Amino acid sequence: SPFHRFAMVALATEPFARFRSSTIELDTMERQYTVDTLAAVRNLHPGSELLFVLGADMYEEIDSWRDYRRLFSLARMVVINRPGFSFREDVAPFTRLDENTSTPAPGTGQAVFYLPFVEQPMSSTRIRQDWDRDEQVRSWLPASVRGYIEKHKLYS
Numbered sequence: 001s002p003f004h005r006f007a008m009v010a011l012a013t014e015p016f017a018r019f020r021s022s023t024i025e026l027d028t029m030e031r032q033y034t035v036d037t038l039a040a041v042r043n044l045h046p047g048s049e050l051l052f053v054l055g056a057d058m059y060e061e062i063d064s065w066r067d068y069r070r071l072f073s074l075a076r077m078v079v080i081n082r083p084g085f086s087f088r089e090d091v092a093p094f095t096r097l098d099e100n101t102s103t104p105a106p107g108t109g110q111a112v113f114y115l116p117f118v119e120q121p122m123s124s125t126r127i128r129q130d131w132d133r134d135e136q137v138r139s140w141l142p143a144s145v146r147g148y149i150e151k152h153k154l155y156s
Helices: 002-013 034-044 068-074 124-130 135-139 143-151
Strands: 051-055 076-081 094-096 112-119
Touching (some): 034 068
């Protein structure tokens, strides 16, 4: 549910003073699509540089997302490497960054940045699928998030 997702994000980001959890998706009673959420954030913070971080696994299917072309005008996509998934080069113009390259300044026009050197094996799909049978999956999460999932029996 959106409430559980919000609670887990809030718990995971609690140690980081500059992070804030948004209630945008909780504030509506309708189904919220990513494009709607990003548009709402853009309206709340006009002129801000928005970065939308997602794994190559999700980016692989981005053309199936609602109004996906509009996403590129709402935020810069930052795609991180997921083991077993390739980066799609046919979706939008992109820049492949390496560890020594800094992100171009805002307003340079590039909508997608691929960071192949940032490998993240953890995904929400894998956590949900392997929660009961893979101790390593549980160890990826902060203790507060693990406790929340266990208390509410979200993946059992």
